[in-house]
């Protein structure tokens with residue numbers, strides 16, 4: 478065992494792994510045992526370049542001292558305290574720090590423990606708000622095909638990824654979907670925002686014609702990440718905002734991936750210049766060092782819900798760990814780094830280089846589309862006949878064995894490295910990936 482090594486577990490049986498081919502994995506485990514900066518290390522100490530910031534979440538890179546120390550210090554001061562009818566100082570401080578980054582007017586912050594909880598919380602806030610303002614008939618929720626809003630029943634139902642829904646029965650009632658913005662015929666190989674497809678937002682008019690004034694909210698990711706990086710067409714978000722306002726419908730952005738610098742601003746709302754009424758976040762909020770999510774809502778939504786009740790609890794929702802002290806400490810430290818190191822600015826300055834490098838994959842075999850925005854890229858491959866996903870999975874394994882972590886969804890390779898990435902890492906990501914794509918095709 479060298480200095481970097483961590484023992485392999487003796488028994489893999491007990492762990493029922495999430496979103497995993499358990500049978501395959503346990504036969505051929507690929508383990509990550511430690512991490513620092515841009516890299517993971519296997520139990521044997523082999524270095525793996527992190528092309529995905531873990532799961533789109535370790536934005537400031539791994540093992541940041543300030544975050545580790547903040548968590549350690551907070552554990553000594555206060556391990557846990559309830560936030561139901563009580564409070565502790567650091568949760569208020571963390572909320573204020575989040576509100577400093579959110580767009581003006583979205584200054585009220587509800588804490589959760591994950592992106593999924595943030596999505597469900599946002600949907601519940603939307604319903605509670607509509608009721609509080611005298612629009613109790615607004616019970617419908619609208620998502621978008623291919624959207625991902627986590628795995629709770631709300632987010633799963635409003636989400637639009639068929640594979641994530643098919644095992645789980647009837648879903649929430651009163652949910653409808655906009656079409657996805659994926660138009661490969663018109664937009665394949667677009668750099669940044671694709672030119673075509675703003676008109677797809679008009680589908681909301683069709684849903685309003687169908688459902689009348691019963692729609693409470695529309696939830697979309699500004700850039701859809703988990704489905705394989707779908708960037709909103711020019712004008713699409715603007716049109717969606719316009720229609721939501723026109724029809725009294727709340728616009729919710731799921732910023733779990735796009736928050737905290739990933740696409741070159743604190744939040745996607747700012748980058749696109751289109752502000753929602755509610756936004757969810759998680760992942761980069763604590764740099765993923767402790768699980769935490771949050772939902773920022775407009776002051777008007779908060780005031781309407783809170784003032785709508787004369788006395789007593791105004792919103793019957795919350796988690797034991799909402800505003801957990803260790804997570805709050807991690808969030809404050811992560812936000813300090815995000816602001817001090819101007820991670821969003823770093824993204825904007827490296828984005829052109831990243832974009833060119835991503836699109837250099839166009840000449841690789843079987844590549845049928847490339848999409849990019851901020852520090853994300855989706856490289857879509859032609860599926861093998863009758864075996865969707867197999868090609869990309871093989872490339873994923875080959876990259877890992879060659880020291881690079883990528884993520885695959887279907888036959889799309891999704892990249893989202895830590896925002897501290899240097900050009901030399903970008904080069905390594907794309908040479909390793911190109912090599913793996915060529916070898917798979919050979």
Ligand SMILES: Cc1ncc(COP(=O)(O)O)c(C=O)c1O
Nearest residue numbers: 591592593625626627731733734
């Ligand atoms: C946009 C979006 N929403 C929600 C989630 C769910 O987050 P979590 O896995 O923390 O529950 C994710 C996770 O990737 C996401 O990308």
